[in-house]
């Protein structure tokens with residue numbers, strides 16, 4: 001169910017015309033659909049029905065407080081990877097026992113904060129980190145619940161920058177060393193070993209890599225249990241991909257993923273945790289931008305828009321495709337045109353699409369980037385002193401600005417002048 005559809009030729013976000021939001025908040029901006037967030041969370045929750053489970057939203061995908069509150073109200077847990085994300089989850093009212101802490105470089109301070117504020121578990125990524133968690137827990141006189149993230153050496157068949165489950169990646173400990181590392185963990189009195197964690201990458205469009213990894217986790221569960229560890233929770237990470245191009249084959253659905261999880265791991269009677277980010281947030285958001293100029297190049301036309309790589313970096317960083325559609329639907333039968341769609345930032349990499357065929361546009365027309373809800377606003381920067389763009393959340397026929405656009409003055413006033421100047 002798509003909540004960004006045309007009605008009588010005008011693009012709507014749920015029941016709100018996108019052009020109306022643009023008129024009020026200005027462009028560019030991110031616009032999210034509450035109904036889509038809710039639907040996607042429920043798809044995962046229902047896919048694991050019948051097993052003891054918790055869906056921990058990977059909030060790195062989109063972490064605005066309003067989004068977190070929307071999901072937390074449905075019972076979502078959160079997967080956090082920094083002290084900042086932990087603070088965001090707590091600020092949105094998520095209880096500590098629904099927050100899992102992932103990430104390869106958790107600092108002593110972050111560990112301390114999580115142990116005092118409440119944590120479901122740490123997903124430990126290395127032995128040095130395990131030692132630090134142990135030390136902090138002992139100082140505080142508590143036991144830290146942990147899983148160890150194992151690297152199953154599986155090819156996730158995704159973009160190299162977002163694959164994490166091969167031995168050459170920095171993540172987790174090699175699965176071949178797992179017994180040794182678990183024995184080490186069990187010897188540390190500040191730790192309580194409760195399970196196993198795995199995450200092999202993002203934007204996976206096939207089930208097979210997941211299946212291979214989960215089969216290895218199933219075997220490891222039995223081995224570790226035989227070694228005397230009480231393995232009772234399996235954190236399976238995130239990574240299920242979304243269809244970025246509507247013309248392409250759709251990746252597997254959460255229900256198919258859930259069935260595969262039950263098939264590979266169901267017999268172990270473990271509590272299952274998953275950490276989806278992109279599938280929950282990606283198609284819940286669009287980025288809306290305005291055409292500034294159409295410029296004739298020697299052999300191509302450039303559509304220059306007011307959104308840029310600092311607002312949405314995925315095309316520049318991962319050669320990612322985003323469908324770009326006009327906010328006023330093309331008239332049927334109208335001859336399409338081909339554009340290189342670019343932003344105003346002073347880099348050739350500030351290119352969203354090359355040779356994209358779409359309806360003809362003119363200055364001041366609005367365009368929408370589909371599938372921009374995940375890894376969009378959260379990866380934005382203020383490069384070229386372009387203030388972070390606003391985020392808007394739609395709920396039925398209502399909308400609210402959930403992060404406003406800072407003024408130039410606010411941006412500049414974050415700098416301070418040393419006294420010798």
Ligand code: LLP
Pocket residue numbers: 058061079102103162199201202203237238239240275276277278279314318374375
């Ligand atoms: N759990 C862990 C430990 C992760 O590292 C990630 C993503 C997730 C869960 C969520 O994965 P998802 O369900 O969203 O695929 N910026 C990149 C994606 C980076 C993903 C990093 N880790 C992009 O824009 O494609």
